[in-house]
Amino acid sequence: MFDYYNLEPVLMWIHSTMCGLMPEWLAFTIEGIAVGIFIMVMYAVLAIILIYMERKVCAAFQCRIGPDRVGGRGGLLQVPADVIKILTKEIISLKNSDKFLYALAPFLVIMASILTFSCLPWNKGGEILHMNIGIFFVLAASSIGVLGILLAGWSSNSKYTLIGAVRSGAMIISYELSIGLSVLTMVILCGTMDIQEIVAYQENGWNIFKGHLPALMAFVIYLIAGNAEANRAPFDLAEAEQELTAGYHTEYSGMHFGFFYLAEYLNLFITAGIAVTLFLGGWMPLHIAGLEGFNTIMDYIPGVIWFVGKTFFVVFLLMWIRWTFPRLRIDQVLILEWKYLMPLSLLVLVIMTVMKVFGLVF
Amino acid sequence: MFSLFEIAFYAVALCIIVFSVLAVTTSSILRSATYLLFVLLGTGGIYAILGYTFLSAVQLMVYAGGIIVLYVFSILLTRSSGTMKYKIRRGKMISVLLTTLVGMALVMFILATNGFALNIIPQGVELPVEKIGNALIGTEKYQFVLPFEVMSVLLLACMIGAIMIARKRN
Numbered sequence: 364m365f366d367y368y369n370l371e372p373v374l375m376w377i378h379s380t381m382c383g384l385m386p387e388w389l390a391f392t393i394e395g396i397a398v399g400i401f402i403m404v405m406y407a408v409l410a411i412i413l414i415y416m417e418r419k420v421c422a423a424f425q426c427r428i429g430p431d432r433v434g435g436r437g438g439l440l441q442v443p444a445d446v447i448k449i450l451t452k453e454i455i456s457l458k459n460s461d462k463f464l465y466a467l468a469p470f471l472v473i474m475a476s477i478l479t480f481s482c483l484p485w486n487k488g489g490e491i492l493h494m495n496i497g498i499f500f501v502l503a504a505s506s507i508g509v510l511g512i513l514l515a516g517w518s519s520n521s522k523y524t525l526i527g528a529v530r531s532g533a534m535i536i537s538y539e540l541s542i543g544l545s546v547l548t549m550v551i552l553c554g555t556m557d558i559q560e561i562v563a564y565q566e567n568g569w570n571i572f573k574g575h576l577p578a579l580m581a582f583v584i585y586l587i588a589g590n591a592e593a594n595r596a597p598f599d600l601a602e603a604e605q606e607l608t609a610g611y612h613t614e615y616s617g618m619h620f621g622f623f624y625l626a627e628y629l630n631l632f633i634t635a636g637i638a639v640t641l642f643l644g645g646w647m648p649l650h651i652a653g654l655e656g657f658n659t660i661m662d663y664i665p666g667v668i669w670f671v672g673k674t675f676f677v678v679f680l681l682m683w684i685r686w687t688f689p690r691l692r693i694d695q696v697l698i699l700e701w702k703y704l705m706p707l708s709l710l711v712l713v714i715m716t717v718m719k720v721f722g723l724v725f
Numbered sequence: 726m727f728s729l730f731e732i733a734f735y736a737v738a739l740c741i742i743v744f745s746v747l748a749v750t751t752s753s754i755l756r757s758a759t760y761l762l763f764v765l766l767g768t769g770g771i772y773a774i775l776g777y778t779f780l781s782a783v784q785l786m787v788y789a790g791g792i793i794v795l796y797v798f799s800i801l802l803t804r805s806s807g808t809m810k811y812k813i814r815r816g817k818m819i820s821v822l823l824t825t826l827v828g829m830a831l832v833m834f835i836l837a838t839n840g841f842a843l844n845i846i847p848q849g850v851e852l853p854v855e856k857i858g859n860a861l862i863g864t865e866k867y868q869f870v871l872p873f874e875v876m877s878v879l880l881l882a883c884m885i886g887a888i889m890i891a892r893k894r895n
């Protein structure tokens with residue numbers, strides 16, 4: 364039904380042609396490098412788009428115009444100009460700090476981010492890392508990022524960074540529970556951990572409709588916890604400007620800081636992308652039962668457009684939350700997680716299991 | 726000529742060896758934890774090469790994302806001098822070397838008598854999750870519901886104990 368835009372035959376054809384021209388190991392190596400470059404380029408381009416979007420959305424919420432000078436009325440070249448500026452900045456090295464860990468920390472953060480990024484299902488047959496435990500791997504890989512934050516905070520040898528890192532670590536470890544439980548809820552609904560199969564399960568209705576009440580609750584829990592995982596307001600106390608200058612990346616400059624910044628925005632995109640995969644049907648088009656003509660037109664839109672469109676919608680939701688709510692204190696953040704969110708997500712998990720067993724979901 | 730699997734295996738194995746040596750020879754405790762992280766990531770990589778992606782993700786989640794984070798956290802929260810430069814006496818050094826050699830000889834002996842398990846595991850095939858799940862909570866032969874439940878009771882006891890120790894007295 365959705366086979367017009369299936370990427371798998373094309374990719375298999377490219378692979379077999381390359382294997383015909385050269386030995387298999389060389390083909391694998393070249394493909395690996397090409398995929399790596401593709402990930403890097405997508406990463407950079409998406410970061411630029413997201414930063415521009417954040418500035419415009421923020422401006423709209425604060426009744427301002429936002430960037431409008433560089434690159435025409437829309438300020439379209441503002442972010443590329445900032446990128447070039449940050450690339451030319453000096454990378455400062457600190458006295459009395461652990462140089463190796465200081466240099467390593469941003470790479471740990473970006474590694475976790477890229478590993479999860481490559482699990483996103485862009486299209487049918489368009490997933491870079493495909494395994495039958497996909498969604499579990501996403502959770503596992505994203506848990507490395509907090510280590511980079513902790514190391515960055517410690518190795519900078521400054522009290523602001525250390526406080527920021529410990530706050531962020533405590534918060535991320537706590538909220539990983541809620542994320543894990545809400546993902547597990549959807550794994551129970553779909554009966555698989557394979558990301559492509561989770562999307563395929565939603566062929567005749569997105570999970571948020573299929574799982575109705577518990578799925579909706581899991582979606583809200585996921586969005587709250589995902590916001591905390593990405594270290595964004597109202598959970599941005601790790602880098603609360605008024606108290607901690609910039610939190611764990613206070614002492615970083617140039618592209619080292621840029622890596623943290625990139626990872627923050629891409630983690631936002633990844634959080635939204637996984638939310639779309641689990642709840643909003645991934646690359647599946649919107650179908651309304653009974654409207655055959657409408658459904659056929661929707662089928663003609665490629666999956667990748669659906670996926671990116673829905674993801675940007677969820678990104679907008681997260682930005683809306685960010686620019687609406689004030690920042691929480693660290694004890695409030697931890698109380699919210701341990702006393703309300705985690706018991707609630709356990710309850711949702713039980714409800715979903717019962718409904719699945721008794722066939723109360725669609 | 727090596728196959729791609731073999732090249733990947735040797736690269737990961739080399740990483741594990743280098744970082745495990747670094748983890749015990751470095752003088753900074755936090756660096757040691759970081760090198761240990763790379764060793765555990767490498768172990769996860771070996772599981773992934775074997776096609777046991779579930780265990781690989783568990784390795785990432787439990788060890789890299791859980792235990793190492795706890796280590797780093799406790800190092801950050803406790804006041805440690807940061808360096809671990811100790812003078813080691815010669816007698817201790819010799820006994821350590823002897824123990825290492827005996828351990829190595831034992832491992833070599835077991836490997837030489839039993840051989841590698843290379844042909845038992847199908848290469849490049851992922852183990853399905855359903856199989857693992859059934860093995861974990863099944864009650865038949867080669868299924869492990871009792872150890873699984875005993876383990877969860879143990880963990881619960883650990884958590885209650887930790888809360889008892891850490892809670893405020895009033």
